Amino acid sequence: MARPGTSILVRHSSSSSTSAISYKRSHPHKRHPALSSEYLYPAAPSAEEAVSNILYNTPPGGQGRTKQRHIFNCLVQNEPGVLSRVSGILAGRGFNIDSLVVAKTEVADLSRMTIVLKGESTTIEQARRQLEDLVPVWAVLDYTGFKVIQRELLLIKVSILGPEHVRAQMKSRNPSWQMVEESEEEMTPSNALRQTYGHLKSLTELAKLFQGKVVDVSGDCAVIELSAKPDRIDSFIKLVKPFGILEAARSGMMAMPRSPIYDRHESEEDEEAQDSGSGVDATMLPPG
Template identity: 50%
Template sequence: MTIVLSGQDGVVEQARRQLEDLVPVWAVLDYTQAPLVQRELLLAKINILGPEYFEELLAHHREITAEVDTEFGDHGLEHSAVADFHPSKLVLSQALRLKHEHLKSITYFAHQFGGKVLDISTNNCIVELSAKPSRIDSFMKLVSPFGILESTRTGLMALPRSPLFDSNQDELKEADEIVDASSLPPG
């Protein structure tokens, strides 16, 4: 099992000691100075109906429709413009085209970030993305206007990179030089 800790050296050292004291733990290896491959997995259910429907769902879910009506009471022109643009006033073929464009955009963004669309339904799609945490954050910000209905992330996973050796390289490190034998289990 790989556990990623980030913090002050004293806190990390204390956590390492506490992990070593656990009975089922065989070894605790510190990869602080080692080059790592870090990834996180995201599954996100994204609305393909468009931001207008998503905002309507949020308003209904929070039960604040009365507050929205009083807010638009002061701005009658804005309310009528929003009501005229709402997709429910569109012809069905136009609404279908908009939904297709939204899905096409979400699919494009997912492919640009190295992800893929796993499932498509009439109102939403599920996207899978495995990347560095900063890339996942960027993807979430990019698709948030469509409406993220649900999302789940695994948390950071990491493994140390393996060294590369040339065929001409005579000096290979022995296993004892790479891993401290005192940190491994007996036997």
Template identity: 50%
Template sequence: HQYRRRFPSPPQPTVQEAVQNIVINTPEGSGAGVNEERSYILNVLVQNEPGVLNRVTGIMAARGYNIDTLVVSKTEVPALSRMTITIQANPFQMTQAKRQLEDLVPVWAVVDYSESKIVEREMLLCKLSIVGPELTLAARNSASATPSTGDGDGNSNGHSPAYSEHLLKSHDHIRAIKELTSLFQGRVVDVSAESVIVDLCAKSSRIDAFLKLIQPFGILEAARSGIMVMGRSVQLSMFQEEAEEKVVSSGPEVDVSTLPPG
């Protein structure tokens, strides 16, 4: 409408402002490192241009670092991309990898989330069998091809008891998979005659536990997105800074014994 009031769109932050906001709001780690090899999580903020991924992975491969997961995605700033890299290394190797990544021209910053309080998520898509762990189409065909006896006991409709039992078992498997998936706050997103696909978004350790529990059903396919992390907020209360300022400006305590009587 021509008289409709239009509000201006919020200002878009620049790449430098977005990187500074992420680095400043990242909580500091405890610094309690160990000398043995462990898992490290790095967030690499890079320029959104062709060839950056090859340069980053090329440095990691040339130094022999074992990359567990690598997730690359765009950010709210069109010219900025975010890489989340999980590597297995010792503290010395991790420090060297961080310095070498920071030396690259398209890299704005490298943030280490290994010792920080973070929110970690990973997505899983898994296709499970509902006909048993053997999952062979020949087994179903042989069950449905069992000849009917037709002895007048009600089984003369062309469906063998073996196929009926198979149908009931498949529905029992669907019910069990759905209940187990709901316990992990997941969903069943597709159902077919022989398989179901479940969707789960959780921490990596929780996804590992879920895969172990559904292993007996028969896993046909499994795809994991990789780890995505974000630092928790450093300031938990909007009154935190105000309280700290009041404590600082209160001044030294007065010794009552030095005051005059009365």
């Protein structure tokens, strides 16, 4: 003898399966139209279309710039007052110094000063000669137009709460969930926590793309360290600006010329080429 509940369960399952089959018959599955051959196998663009696309996506160049950026590398005596004298000469000529970095070298009495400024080439040359006349200055090297290695250090503090909370973060250091509750959008603490760590993950991946790293994390912000070229640092700042920048500190550009690569076979081959010439014996040529 079967239990009373068994027959009821079987009837319910059979009725539900029957209703499901009838529902499928009354509502057939809609098939999407097949993709056309033009979508699957697009035609190759013509030369005119390709050139137009390249010209349209090429950013405009800086041909209209009258002032060129100059990089000075000053080797100065390590004594007090050198920095003020060097900057005073440049300020007296009306130059706006973009960056200035001073640090000791491997020699105890020698310091290296890297100056980046913009101006006319003739005026810059006069300023360079005037800097060389200073007593504590050993040499002034102009790296403009040379292949140099440029690096700049950036420490930037970015919000992980979102751009709508940046103003509140600058005024106070409340926990993230309190800031979210005070905003217009009502969010639970769990959703706010997910959003916070989502922003942190995005910032971490973005820093890895620029070969940077996150050096400090708190409940509402993160500090990223990046060492790269000045142009690359400018691009990184533009990309993290939508997250909300709380603080940013840049060290200024440091430059060092690249070392040339010499081939020991190059000089021998050049001498052999000069000796061989065109392969014609010079004694067989007419005079004159």
